[in-house]
Amino acid sequence: MKKERDDKERGLLHEAFRYALSLSHNRESAEDLVQECWLRLYSRYGTVLDKRILFRAIRNRFIDIYRKEKIEVVDADLDPVDDKDLEMEIEHRFETSRIHGAMGALHPEERELLFLQCVEGYTAQEISDLTNRPRGTVLSLVHRARKKVLHLLKKESECNVLPFSRRKTV
Amino acid sequence: MSFLTESIERYYSSQEMDERVVDRILSGGKRKRRIALVRRYALAALLALSVIGAGLEGGRYILVQKAFEEVAANHLKAESPAFLTDDFGELEHQLSSLGMPLQPEAEWFSERYALVGGKYCSLLGEPAAQVKVRDNATGGAATLYIVPRAGRVALLRDADRKAHGLSTRAWREDGRFFVLAGER
Numbered sequence: 001m002k003k004e005r006d007d008k009e010r011g012l013l014h015e016a017f018r019y020a021l022s023l024s025h026n027r028e029s030a031e032d033l034v035q036e037c038w039l040r041l042y043s044r045y046g047t048v049l050d051k052r053i054l055f056r057a058i059r060n061r062f063i064d065i066y067r068k069e070k071i072e073v074v075d076a077d078l079d080p081v082d083d084k085d086l087e088m089e090i091e092h093r094f095e096t097s098r099i100h101g102a103m104g105a106l107h108p109e110e111r112e113l114l115f116l117q118c119v120e121g122y123t124a125q126e127i128s129d130l131t132n133r134p135r136g137t138v139l140s141l142v143h144r145a146r147k148k149v150l151h152l153l154k155k156e157s158e159c160n161v162l163p164f165s166r167r168k169t170v
Numbered sequence: 171m172s173f174l175t176e177s178i179e180r181y182y183s184s185q186e187m188d189e190r191v192v193d194r195i196l197s198g199g200k201r202k203r204r205i206a207l208v209r210r211y212a213l214a215a216l217l218a219l220s221v222i223g224a225g226l227e228g229g230r231y232i233l234v235q236k237a238f239e240e241v242a243a244n245h246l247k248a249e250s251p252a253f254l255t256d257d258f259g260e261l262e263h264q265l266s267s268l269g270m271p272l273q274p275e276a277e278w279f280s281e282r283y284a285l286v287g288g289k290y291c292s293l294l295g296e297p298a299a300q301v302k303v304r305d306n307a308t309g310g311a312a313t314l315y316i317v318p319r320a321g322r323v324a325l326l327r328d329a330d331r332k333a334h335g336l337s338t339r340a341w342r343e344d345g346r347f348f349v350l351a352g353e354r
Contacts, residue, residue: 006196009196010192010196013187013192013195013196014186014187014192017185017186017187018182018183018185021182021185022182027185030187031187031188031191034187034195035191035194035195035198038195038198039195039198042198042206043205043206044206046206046207096180096181096184099177099178099180099181100181103178103181114178115178115182117175118174118175118176118178118179118182119178119179119182119183146174149174149178150174
């Protein structure tokens with residue numbers, strides 16, 4: 001029973017860390033965020049077993065810090081590109097490090113939305129509920145974020161002098 | 171699922187928090203939980219003590235009132251003292267089995283009241299001296315009880331109240347408890 005609870009808490013901590021990482025894009029900041037929110041919830045409720053509550057606490061704390069420190073995030077240049085074509089083109093060139101670089105160039109809110117959609121598998125409505133944004137805004141932000149990542153990945157591929165050939169659909 | 175979704179998912183899934191940090195957070199959480207529990211117990215104990223304290227204070231209030239009513243009722247009976255004297259030393263000799271000095275040390279008392287006499291009595295079950303005094307200001311009579319601070323009397327505190335239409339005052343002096351009732 002105790003081990004089960006411990007495993008659950010460990011799993012939740014890793015999930016929370018990934019979410020915090022999607023917001024801060026910095027390991028240390030993410031760890032600090034998780035630790036602070038976890039301990040705060042622990043002292044208030046005596047336990048932390050609800051992922052949504054933990055995510056919300058992390059999100060609120062991040063927003064507080066973000067507002068206070070006025071973190072500057074530089075917008076990546078965006079050329080008009082066709083997502084689907086581009087996705088296919090760079091599919092085989094993907095590397096974790098490149099994704100890392102591309103995600104780092106996003107606004108925290110864009111990273112968060114991509115994380116919630118791609119990793120947590122939340123629907124637009126669920127993301128809308130969690131982030132207190134209208135569903136339409138969530139959809140357009142997700143679209144914009146995906147486009148931005150794809151663009152950055154394309155740029156990265158070009159810089160690495162690797163042939164950037166269009167893949168044929170089978 | 172698009173490649174981008176898969177890539178992002180793979181990227182984040184590969185990110186794990188350092189196990190040392192996880193251990194630190196979990197142990198910190200347990201410590202916080204212990205602190206929270208201790209705080210909760212301390213609060214409960216404080217609450218219980220407050221209730222007990224309030225109960226004790228309420229009990230004291232009732233006890234003082236009971237003492238006041240007993241003294242006031244006996245004053246209204248206007249019984250004559252068994253020993254007539256204007257000297258506290260003499261009265262102490264007469265009521266020697268009480269084994270305590272009878273003269274109050276409070277200056278306001280000696281300035282205003284003169285001894286008439288006294289007798290054995292009891293207050294709240296404790297042996298006491300019932301002393302008749304004269305109010306120098308009005309010439310009226312007043313009754314003073316002197317009782318050792320023992321038993322339930324030990325719980326009593328200083329107070330000024332009305333009982334049976336009379337002004338009553340209680341105060342403590344060196345192991346003795348005094349209750350004075352009269353028309354002031």
